[in-house]
Amino acid sequence: MGVLLKEKIISSIFIVADIGLLVASFYLAGFIRENISSELVPLYENVALDDFYFAIFITLLLLFYEKIYHFRYDFWQESLKILKACFIGFGVVMTVLALTKSNLTYSRMFLVLYFAILTIALPLSKRIIKRIVFAFDVCKKRTLLVGKKSSTEEFRQELQDNWYLGQVSCDKQYEQTIIISQGLAVSELDKYITKFLRKQNTVFVVPYISNINFAYSNIFEYSNIRQNAIEIENRLLIRWNLWVKNIFDALGVLICLPIFTILHIGIGLIIWLETRGQIFFKQQRLGQNNKTFTCYKYRTMHEDGEGVLARYLEANPQEIEHYETYHKYKFDPRITKVGRFLRLTSLDELPQIINVLKNEMSLVGPRPYMASESSKIEKDKEIILRVKPGITGLWQTSGRSHLSFKQRNELEVWYVRNWSLWVDIVILLKTVIIVFKMKGAK
Numbered sequence: 001m002g003v004l005l006k007e008k009i010i011s012s013i014f015i016v017a018d019i020g021l022l023v024a025s026f027y028l029a030g031f032i033r034e035n036i037s038s039e040l041v042p043l044y045e046n047v048a049l050d051d052f053y054f055a056i057f058i059t060l061l062l063l064f065y066e067k068i069y070h071f072r073y074d075f076w077q078e079s080l081k082i083l084k085a086c087f088i089g090f091g092v093v094m095t096v097l098a099l100t101k102s103n104l105t106y107s108r109m110f111l112v113l114y115f116a117i118l119t120i121a122l123p124l125s126k127r128i129i130k131r132i133v134f135a136f137d138v139c140k141k142r143t144l145l146v147g148k149k150s151s152t153e154e155f156r157q158e159l160q161d162n163w164y165l166g167q168v169s170c171d172k173q174y175e176q177t178i179i180i181s182q183g184l185a186v187s188e189l190d191k192y193i194t195k196f197l198r199k200q201n202t203v204f205v206v207p208y209i210s211n212i213n214f215a216y217s218n219i220f221e222y223s224n225i226r227q228n229a230i231e232i233e234n235r236l237l238i239r240w241n242l243w244v245k246n247i248f249d250a251l252g253v254l255i256c257l258p259i260f261t262i263l264h265i266g267i268g269l270i271i272w273l274e275t276r277g278q279i280f281f282k283q284q285r286l287g288q289n290n291k292t293f294t295c296y297k298y299r300t301m302h303e304d305g306e307g308v309l310a311r312y313l314e315a316n317p318q319e320i321e322h323y324e325t326y327h328k329y330k331f332d333p334r335i336t337k338v339g340r341f342l343r344l345t346s347l348d349e350l351p352q353i354i355n356v357l358k359n360e361m362s363l364v365g366p367r368p369y370m371a372s373e374s375s376k377i378e379k380d381k382e383i384i385l386r387v388k389p390g391i392t393g394l395w396q397t398s399g400r401s402h403l404s405f406k407q408r409n410e411l412e413v414w415y416v417r418n419w420s421l422w423v424d425i426v427i428l429l430k431t432v433i434i435v436f437k438m439k440g441a442k
Contacts, residue, residue, distance in 0.1 A: 003175050010139055010166075011069045017129050018063065021121055022056045023049065029114040033107055047106060054096065055111075059089040059118070072141060075164045076426050077215070079123040086122070090115040127164065134166040142170035146192055147180030147206075155180060155206075180206045211410065213418035236387050236419035244421055245362065252363050252428075253356050260353050267298060267347065274338050277303045280351060285368035288388045290381075293360040295368050296351035300339025301332075309334050325404055345435050352391045364424040365390025366412040373405075380409045383416050394423075397430040 026049060034046070062085035063069070068078055090111065097106055133139050143159060145152040155178065156169040167176075177196045181189050189205070196203045207214060218231040235241055268279045278299055285295040312333040313319055319329050335343065342348035352368075355361035361368065368389035369377060377384060394415045395408045403411070415423070 021125050025117045029110055032113055033110040055093045058092050062089050072166050080422050082122045086115050086119045140166050140168040142174045143167045144174035144177045148183035151180040151182045178204045181208045211414050234417050236416045249363050270338055287360055290385045296354050298342055298348045300342050300348050301334040349391055362388040362390045364427050380413050384412045392431040397427055
């Protein structure tokens with residue numbers, strides 16, 4: 001089977017599946033709207049599928065525009081593109097109905113339900129379908145990785161672990177080429193690009209700089225001298241972005257507050273019943289602009305824990321070296337039984353919602369560093385401490401206890417430089433998954 005034919009067949013499977021989902025969502029939205037009865041809600045007039053084909057066509061056209069049938073995106077990037085297509089699709093459909101004066105015959109609630117269902121159903125259905133399709137080796141895109149061994153190994157592992165990409169590392173009979181430029185001289189990179197463009201129409205090049213997400217950058221063309229300039233920002237230090245983030249935090253806390261109240265009553269009671277001590281653990285942490293604040297957590301240790309720890313370290317001196325590297329102990333004898341569960345599920349950090357209400361923290365951000373760690377942040381301090389710390393963040397969803405202190409700092413800098421509202425949403429969703437899988441701090 002030819003490469004082009006194979007890709008067309010696979011794309012056709014995804015297109016047909018999406019069309020089926022677009023139609024199924026129409027009936028589901030109609031069923032839900034029909035069963036909503038209230039004096040405040042107008043009577044629902046059924047819309048025939050034939051009259052709604054234009055909306056389905058517009059949505060499908062926007063999915064094509066986002067090129068989700070042309071490239072094999074990561075799940076989160078593709079989900080963002082689907083979200084954009086649905087949001088724009090809703091606006092276009094509403095505009096078309098208004099211009100044709102057909103908006104009076106369509107239920108606005110039905111349209112909201114339809115596109116709301118799509119934003120959830122499309123990403124989930126794609127995970128299921130791609131899981132099935134890419135389970136067959138013939139459907140995976142054979143990918144040649146070119147570059148230094150240390151750089152290509154990381155990508156090879158990603159292709160192996162991230163099944164959603166539908167790609168597999170291959171040195172022979174490859175279908176696409178990814179050139180990792182890190183460690184390559186400019187002449188080497190140019191030679192590789194020239195070489196592989198003779199064999200293929202396209203080549204993917206991974207930029208040398210790895211701490212910038214170029215997906216959010218603007219590229220400017222200087223046509224007279226045939227040069228490009230890439231705009232690089234500290235995105236979370238831009239005033240407009242900070243306003244958006246603060247609004248997102250406020251809305252998030254309002255949504256979480258009822259759930260937090262119920263959980264707090266239950267968790268507080270369990271902590272008190274086990275040790276008859278304080279429910280909260282309060283500690284001074286470094287906040288925005290290097291100002292200290294009182295950070296709240298649930299108490300997870302015995303109140304006389306320092307003596308317990310001293311005796312443990314005396315018997316296990318290797319733990320001291322482990323702490324110097326990871327700033328955590330392999331086994332901490334100070335932690336209570338309830339505390340171990342709270343840490344495992346990350347629920348011990350739930351009271352930091354109080355810090356968000358006090359405008360001292362954000363839902364997502366760099367970790368709140370202890371005052372004693374200030375000197376260890378070194379050159380990254382100026383960037384990291386320019387923003388509010390977060391209840392969760394990139395380091396919690398990227399390895400957590402297995403990351404060294406230096407690696408955590410690198411993630412914090414990446415977050416500040418490459419922030420977007422979608423990054424925060426993804427981190428929050430990943431945090432929820434980690435909580436349910438109990439992959440919190442050990």
